[in-house]
Amino acid sequence: MKKALSLALAAAMTMGLAACGAPSSTASNANSAASNNGDSGLSGTIVYWSMWQEMEPQAEAIKHAIEAFEKDNPNVTVEVEWQGRGVKDLVGPAIASGQQVDIFESDPNNIYKSDPSLMLDISDFYEEEGLNGKPEKENIMGALIQWDTDMGQKAGLSGNHSIPYAPYTMSWYYNKDMFADAGITEVPQTWEELDEACAKLKAKGYEPIVTDDAYMDMMFDYYLAREIGPDAVLDMVDKGGDAYNNEGLLNALKAMEDFASKGYFAESCKTNKYPSGQQQFARKEAAMYFNASFMASENAETAGPDFPYGHFAYPTVPGGVGAITENTVGGQAFMVGSKTENKEAVYALLHYLVGDDCQSEMLGMGLVPCTNDLDWPAAVQEQKPIVAGMTKNIDWAAGIAGDFCDGVLKPHVTKVMLGEETAQQAFDTIVAEAANYQ
Amino acid sequence: MKKQERNMLLKFVLPVVAVFLIFFVYPSLRTIYMSFYKMGSLSMDPAEWEFAGFSNYVDMFKNPLFVKSWVNVLKIAVIGGAAVFIIALFFAVTLSAKFKGSKVMRAIVYLPNIITPVAMVTMWNQYIYNNEYGLFHELFSFLHLDALADIPWTSSEWAFRSMMVAFCFGSVGYYMIIYLSAMEKIPADYYDYAALEGASKFYMFRRITMPLLRDTTRTAVTFWMMGAINFFLWSRVFNVNPLAPETMVPANLMFNMVFGGSTSGGSVTKMNVGGGCAVGVFLCVAVVVVFSIINFLGNKDRYEY
Secondary structure, three states: OHHHHHHHHHHHHHHHHHHHHHHHHHHHHHHHHHHHOOOOOOOEEEEEEEOOOOOOHHHHHHHHHHHHHHHHOOOEEEEEEEOOOOHHHHHHHHHHOOOOOOEEEEOHHHHHHHOHHHEOOOHHHHHOEOOOOOEHHHHEOHHHHHHHHHHHHHOOOOOOOEEEEEEEEEEEEEEHHHHHHOOOOOOOOEHHHHHHHHHHHHHOOOEEEOOOOOOHHHHHHHHHHHHHOHHHHHHHHHHOHHHHOOHHHHHHHHHHHHHHHOOOEOHHHHOOOOOHHHHHHHOOOEEEEEEEOHHHHHHHHHHOOOOOEEEEOOOEOOOOOOOOOEEOEEEEEEEEEOOOOOHHHHHHHHHHHOOHHHHHHHHHOOOOOOEOOOOOOHHHHHHHHHHHOOOEEOOHHHHOOOHHHHHHHHHHHHHHHOOOOOHHHHHHHHHHHHHHOO | OHHHHHHHHHHHHHHHHHHHHHHHHHHHHHHHHHOOEEOOOOOOOHHHOEEOOOHHHHHHHHOHHHHHHHHHHHHHHHHHHHHHHHHHHHHHHHHHOOOOOHHHHHHHHHHHHHOOHHHHHHHHHHHHOOOOOOHHHHHHHHOOOHHHHOOOOOOOOOHHHHHHHHHHHHHHHHHHHHHHHHHHOOOHHHHHHHHHOOOOHHHHHHHHHHHHOHHHHHHHHHHHHHHHHOOOHHHHHHOOOOOOOOOOOHHHHHHHHHHOOOOOOOOOOOOOHHHHHHHHHHHHHHHHHHHHHHHHHHOOOOOOO
16 A cells, blocks of 8 residues: 555656656747747847736736747747736836846836836837837827826926826716616716716615725815816825815815715715725615726626616816816836846837737726727726826826825815714814824 | 864854844844935935934824824733733633543634734625624624624724724634643642642632743733734735724834835825834834833742742
């Protein structure tokens, strides 16, 4: 018995060894194939740090693009490291210490704000022809290129430094059936119309608005951006202190207080932990949810293919300076390491990544493609015109972020929205605490 | 021979010392150094750092979040500590008796320790605390304890209590194991003798077990206090907003200042690495102070057995 066992173990080990040996032999085959038809003129190694884990669907699409690239450029080897989301923290020290990183992915805003010197100026990439023969600046959505330019300008740079992909925008998701049932024929364009729509929904017995802890403050953030304008919001957050003593802030809080007192926010908002609220929207327990494009794919399984998705942009607010065409576009981006020594091959690979094949594959997974020619996924189809008609980009959460906003401002906003505090109380506390905050 | 021995010792100790110097002493010193500067990001060229003197420390004490975060640490240390130690001791005493299933029970109580806090937090928030279909809601509704069933566990008002319940649940097993192993070392004769003299179980616990567990308790309290001061992961993941005042702790604030506080979407915050380093230095000092106090208090009257 023992002998049989040891025999089996030995056999298993040998097989393991054989398996270990296998890749190297195929690799050498590939190398010999490479030497046979290395006609693209490009060579060398590209080190690619991805923000995805190898098992994630996005990684799958990227892998296929790289395979296609390597097939056409047999003398170039792409070494992918599936770093995951931590890549934004790791890439800085890596490049600074001289490690080779040719392409990396992240939310570009992170890199622009933390260390834009990590990125190579790739303005000339947009001038180059893509795989379909058109210049990339015509292939990639204008709003995305504009977003990149804007981020660069805020960081004191000119030109372009990233190629955004898998974009998202923010919109009010609404349930078309409920709107129709409540007799709402046109989507709200002003805060008063939103108020009216909520009242009609409420009268019909629907919960007008639902949200989760993760997105609760978003409705307030955009209200403030509509009220005083997105630049003024950024300025307020940047300056801190007395800047919070602003009538616009009080008005935004009062608008939230008003909706809360009318019972427009579903009772469950108080206890919803992401993604409970999203699920309630998907289960048709509430009519509206203000969220980003990715909510549709997160909800896909619960909502099913026939969910009556509708979208409208954040309405204008009474007396506010912000236009309805000022919205958010964001996403991930491909960036080129500033110390790359193989720019030509890197650009060649990037053309594959934003090419139709890779982007269609991402579309198939429910992600939004970054090119003009492809449609958006059905559930967020109505978001495409919002992005196409954009006149100005608003930061994620209108830029209301940072230790003071997270630790003081947002908790009080939440309290007002849950009816636990009046707008005036919240405003007074925020102003008082801001004065002490360094 | 002696010299040879010393050489040998040196060779064995050297790698450990080198690792200690490189991975512990150097980063600590550098953190202290950095806490006197202002810098935009961790990877910034030191030539661009701006000397700030003690201003990072002054700002830190003025920061309302810093003060709130220490209040939370204090609550974790004292209230959480009391709960965990009482329950752990209770389980240790109960399960030190050998009965059928006691080993399985020990394993069950210890089990939460081997699960990563991230998974534990998801389980508690999504499956136990959920107000629509969570375990607590279902269980208390079934028992017609409506007041308990209606507790909004996941609301901000209850967030700290929810986090403490979940965290303590996970910690009890660890301290139970420490106490169990210490109890097994107490000679059985003491109890036999006390039993012959007619002592009650509780009397034995109070007069034999507790005094002989004093050293163990000191060690366990030290562990607990270190854990409370460096409390991080639970606070980081329990609340979607890691800086929500109810659950925020200093280590979390430090993380935000050093690495930026990007949450689910794309919000990016300005970093204050020097300020974060100051928080880190303060945490380190707090640990040393608490450690010294516990050692000072616990060093009297040692029993030997």
